[in-house]
Amino acid sequence: MSQHDFNIANQGFPAFRADLNSGLEALATNSSGSTQPSTTFAYQFWYDEANDLLKMRNSDNDAWITLASFDQATDEWEVRSAVVQAVDAAGLSIKTDDGTTRFSVDDSGQVSFENYSFPIADGSANQVLQTDGAGTLVFDDPPAGYTDSDALDLFNATGSAPVYACRAWVNFDGTGTVSIRDSGNVSSITDDGVGRYEVNFATAMPDADYSTVAMSARSASSEQEGIYINQVIYTTTKFGLLETNGSEKFDPSIVSAAVFR
Amino acid sequence: MNQRILYKTPQIPGAEYQGGIAVIVPTGELSVTETAKKDVPTGLPYKIVDVSDIPSDRTFRDAWDIEEAELTDGVGE
Numbered sequence A: 001m002s003q004h005d006f007n008i009a010n011q012g013f014p015a016f017r018a019d020l021n022s023g024l025e026a027l028a029t030n031s032s033g034s035t036q037p038s039t040t041f042a043y044q045f046w047y048d049e050a051n052d053l054l055k056m057r058n059s060d061n062d063a064w065i066t067l068a069s070f071d072q073a074t075d076e077w078e079v080r081s082a083v084v085q086a087v088d089a090a091g092l093s094i095k096t097d098d099g100t101t102r103f104s105v106d107d108s109g110q111v112s113f114e115n116y117s118f119p120i121a122d123g124s125a126n127q128v129l130q131t132d133g134a135g136t137l138v139f140d141d142p143p144a145g146y147t148d149s150d151a152l153d154l155f156n157a158t159g160s161a162p163v164y165a166c167r168a169w170v171n172f173d174g175t176g177t178v179s180i181r182d183s184g185n186v187s188s189i190t191d192d193g194v195g196r197y198e199v200n201f202a203t204a205m206p207d208a209d210y211s212t213v214a215m216s217a218r219s220a221s222s223e224q225e226g227i228y229i230n231q232v233i234y235t236t237t238k239f240g241l242l243e244t245n246g247s248e249k250f251d252p253s254i255v256s257a258a259v260f261r
Numbered sequence B: 001m002n003q004r005i006l007y008k009t010p011q012i013p014g015a016e017y018q019g020g021i022a023v024i025v026p027t028g029e030l031s032v033t034e035t036a037k038k039d040v041p042t043g044l045p046y047k048i049v050d051v052s053d054i055p056s057d058r059t060f061r062d063a064w065d066i067e068e069a070e071l072t073d074g075v076g077e
Helices: A013-028 A148-154 B032-039
Strands: A045-048 A053-057 A064-071 A076-079 A092-095 A101-105 A111-113 A128-131 A137-140 A166-173 A179-184 A186-193 A196-201 A211-216 A226-234 A238-245 A255-260 B003-008 B021-026 B045-050
Touching: A166 A186, A166 A196, A179 A186, A186 B032, A196 A226, A196 A255, A196 B032, A211 A226, A211 A238, A238 A255, B003 B032, B021 B032, B032 B045
Parallel strands: none
Antiparallel strands: A045 A053, A053 A064, A064 A076, A092 A101, A101 A111, A128 A137, A166 A179, A166 A255, A186 A196, A186 B021, A196 A238, A211 A255, A226 A238, B003 B021, B003 B045
16 A cells, blocks of 8 residues: 655655655555545546555546456456447457457447357347358348148148148057057056046147047957947047947957047 | 056946946156046045056956055045
């Protein structure tokens, strides 16, 4: 800490020399101290040791302007200002310690990161920022959404009739230890007894007006009639199936069902 | 899925089928517990068992039964 009023008083030689040295030390140390110098001058520097801030006296000599903050433990410093202005037309850059420019603002106002640049002008309403893949971002209309035609192409469908996709399906073995071969949007099947099953949706249907297609394997040794929807179990969350063999129920080795809505 | 979920089918007056055990076979799309809570009818207690505990002989499937006291793993939601 060294501060001085920068006024050399009339005095004897030894005192003059000490006074002068004290003033020079204050100049060399930017009048550092934990409190501001008792005598201040316009444009004077002061290193505020209490807050590790370098300040400069304003031209009216009635306030301090903070220039920078210092971390004396790590020997780093930060600019303290609401505004940073480029000194010339080269604009502003931020570089990493290897000298690579990671961020810049050029004189036209274009903001660039290392690998891409943002447009200067705003786009139109609802436009989105798109890249050309070569480092230039532009505002442009968003890509068109999928159309019915795209959906038909996706399903290799010809003609213009709409496509309604399967919303749930399952293939299971109803014999022995009942097991599911594979499924989609089905959380489980419920084995209610011989020839009686429920298919439980993982995600419910929007209503119970969906269409169910079910088939089952025919046993070579039985007069199996076929598989039916159990009309008392047909909700948004599940549907029931009945497999009959004459008046008896029957466990088929393959039950497959698909739901459309 | 090597686990099954058991619950007792409720007695429903007038229904074609009454009582017995329902065996839920999870697909694995949800966890067993999630499946049990979702697919067991609301309020009915259930038991989660290993698939090896389920008889593979279904000759008397409709006569299978379980003590209510054994259904201790949760209740359908």
